[in-house]
Amino acid sequence: MQGRERxxxxxxxxxxxxxxxxxxxxxxGHRAAQNLPDRVARLAASWDLTVLGPLATGAESVVVxxxxxxxxxxxxxxxxxxxxxxxxEAMALTHLASPGVVGLxxxxxxxxxxxxxxxxxxxxxxxxxxxxxxxSAFCQVASSLPRYLxxxxxxxxxxxxxxFPNLGQQLDALETWPSALPKGEWLLAERLVALAHRLADSxxxxxxxxxxxxxxxxxxxxxxAFCAIDPKGVWGDPAYEPACFLMNRWTRSxxxxxxxxxxxxxxxxxxxxRVLGWTFVHTALSLAWSQEDDGVxxxxxxxxWALLRYVTHVMDGWEP
Numbered sequence: 001m002q003g004r005e006r007x008x009x010x011x012x013x014x015x016x017x018x019x020x021x022x023x024x025x026x027x028x029g030h031r032a033a034q035n036l037p038d039r040v041a042r043l044a045a046s047w048d049l050t051v052l053g054p055l056a057t058g059a060e061s062v063v064v065x066x067x068x069x070x071x072x073x074x075x076x077x078x079x080x081x082x083x084x085x086x087x088x089e090a091m092a093l094t095h096l097a098s099p100g101v102v103g104l105x106x107x108x109x110x111x112x113x114x115x116x117x118x119x120x121x122x123x124x125x126x127x128x129x130x131x132x133x134x135x136s137a138f139c140q141v142a143s144s145l146p147r148y149l150x151x152x153x154x155x156x157x158x159x160x161x162x163x164f165p166n167l168g169q170q171l172d173a174l175e176t177w178p179s180a181l182p183k184g185e186w187l188l189a190e191r192l193v194a195l196a197h198r199l200a201d202s203x204x205x206x207x208x209x210x211x212x213x214x215x216x217x218x219x220x221x222x223x224x225a226f227c228a229i230d231p232k233g234v235w236g237d238p239a240y241e242p243a244c245f246l247m248n249r250w251t252r253s254x255x256x257x258x259x260x261x262x263x264x265x266x267x268x269x270x271x272x273x274r275v276l277g278w279t280f281v282h283t284a285l286s287l288a289w290s291q292e293d294d295g296v297x298x299x300x301x302x303x304x305w306a307l308l309r310y311v312t313h314v315m316d317g318w319e320p
Contacts, residue, residue, distance in 0.1 A: 007052050007053025007054055007055055007064075007065055008053065008054050008055075009053075009054075010036075010037045010053070010054060012054070012057075013036070013054035013057050013062050014033050014034065014036055014037070016057040016062075017033055017036075017057045017058070017059075017061070017062050018030065018033040018034075019059075020058070020059035020060060021033050021080050024060075024080070024083070025080050025082055025083070028080060028081075028082055029080050032079075032080035032081060032082075032112070033080075036062060036078060039078070039111060039113070040064055040076055040078060040113070043076065043108055043111060043113055043115075044066060044076070047068070047106055047115060048068065048069045049066040049067065049068055049069075049074070049076075049115070050066060050067045050068075051064060051065075051066055051076075052064075052065035052066060052067065053065060055075065060079060060083070060085060061077050061078060061079050061085075062077075062078045063075050063076070063077050063078075064076040064077075064078060065118065066115070068105075072117075073117075073118040073120060074105060074115060074116060074117055074118050075115075075116050075117075075118050076113050076114070076115055076116075077089075077113065077114045077116055078112060078113050079112040079113075080112050081110060081111055081112040082112070083112050086107070086109055086112045086113070086114060087109050088163075088164070088232070088233055089114060089230070089231065089232070089233070090104060090107045090109065090114055091163055091164070091233060092164070092208075092210070092211075092231035092232060092233030093114075093116075093231060095146070095208055095233065096145055096146060096208065096210060096231055096233075097146070098144045098145055098146055099144055099225070099227075100140065100141040100142075100143075100144030100145060100225075100226070100227060100228055101141075101144075101145065101210075101227065101228045101229075101231065102116050102117050102118075102119055102227055102228065102229045103116065103117040104116060105117065116229075119219040119220070119221050119227045119229065120221070120222060121220055121221075121222075122219045122220065122221075123219065123220045124215060124216045124217075124218065124219055124220075125137045125138070125215040125216075125218040125219070125220070125226065126214075126215040126216045126248065126252075128215070129253070131249060131253075131257075131260060134215055134245075134249060135260065135263060135264050135267075137215075137218055137220075137226040138213070138215070138218060138242065138245050138264065139264060139267045139268055140225070140226050141213065141218055141226050141227065141228045142210075142213065142241055142242070142268055143267075143268060145209075145210060145228075146208075147207040147208070147238070163233075164208065164233040164234060164235050165233075165234060165235065166206070166234070166235040166236060167200060167203075167206075167209075167234055167235065167236025167237065167240055168200050168236075170234070170285060171196050171197070171200060171281075171285070173285055173288045173289060173292070174189075174192070174193045174196055174281075174284060174285060174288055175193070177189060177193075177284070177287070177288040177291065178190050178193060180291065180297065181297055182297070185297070185300075185305065188308055188309065189284060192280060192281060192284040192308065193284070195277055195280065195281060196281040196284070199237065199239075199274065199277050199278060199281060200236075200237075203236065203237040205238070206235055206236050206237060206238075207235070207236075207238055208233065208234075208235055209233075209234045209235070209236055209238070209240060209241050210228055210231045210232065210233075210234075210241060211231060211232035211233055211234035211241075212230055212231065212232045212244060213228060213231075213241055213242070213244060213245055214244040214245050214247070214248045215245055215248050215249060216248070217229050217230045218245075237274065237278065238268075238270060239265075239270045239271055239274035239275045239277075239278050240278040240281075240282070242261070242264055242265075242268075242270075242275050242278075242279070243275070243278045243279045243281070243282035243283075244282055244286075246260070246261060246264070246275070246279045247279055247282055247283045247286065247304070247307065250279075250303075250307055251283075251303035251304055251306075251307055252303070256307055256310040258272075258276060258314050261275050261276050261279065276314060279307075280307070280308060280310075283304050283307050283308055284308060286304060287302070287304050287305075287308075
């Protein structure tokens with residue numbers, strides 16, 4: 001996230017981020033939120049930056065607008081000092097460095113702060129109502145990402161030759177998820193778990209993925225270009241990369257479309273059925289993560305359930 005165009009008051013940013021930081025880090029998270037303005041001021045002085053103010057807050061981070069000595073716009077992405085997400089994101093930005101990914105200018109890992117370039121104008125593709133334009137933006141960014149390919153290996157999805165987690169590890173969240181669901185959803189969830197393992201076991205050329213390339217993490221840049229932010233860094237099947245993008249588009253607006261997935265896959269030279277399969281698996285993961293966070297299953301009216309039921313129409317009898 002890089003946030004709104006104009007900064008907000010520090011008190012508002014601190015109040016917004018404090019509950020999430022306290023849940024994750026306890027007393028240390030509370031102190032990190034309270035001390036955030038001082039921490040930002042200290043680092044800005046060391047990097048010769050002018051602080052303009054907070055732009056965006058989320059459960060995990062605060063984004064602060066800055067300008068450097070050459071008047072270039074940038075942001076400081078701030079987490080609690082103990083948060084491992086800062087180091088992981090810094091590594092992902094370094095490994096995925098390309099014109100299609102926001103640049104990492106400096107990192108203070110012990111302070112939980114990254115100095116990043118700012119994408120201008122910065123409007124997220126999530127605001128684009130035309131799916132064709134959104135797909136084009138996704139493909140522009142995804143095709144620009146460097147790929148670190150391993151030798152073909154049927155078991156490669158279970159071993160990550162980088163400091164990043166592998167997709168197989170993320171699938172662990174699905175193992176106990178079905179048993180906590182009502183019977184109707186349980187049967188569907190069981191099918192999704194089986195599909196997830198078939199996809200993982202049949203991955204032949206895993207690579208380093210952005211891992212969270214949905215349409216809120218693709219921003220409009222200058223000259224009609226687009227730029228990705230907030231990489232997670234995941235080692236896995238290239239066909240997984242579009243999954244969160246398609247899930248977001250389909251659950252928020254257009255509804256599932258095998259044709260849309262096929263067009264996207266063709267532009268990126270991916271197997272369209274694997275793209276669809278991973279989209280359903282990611283949707284199941286999203287529901288499992290929500291249930292873990294909230295303590296209860298998402299209601300039947302949640303659009304992700306409708307997307308999962310679509311699997312019965314397009315994936316029956318398919319083997320990866």
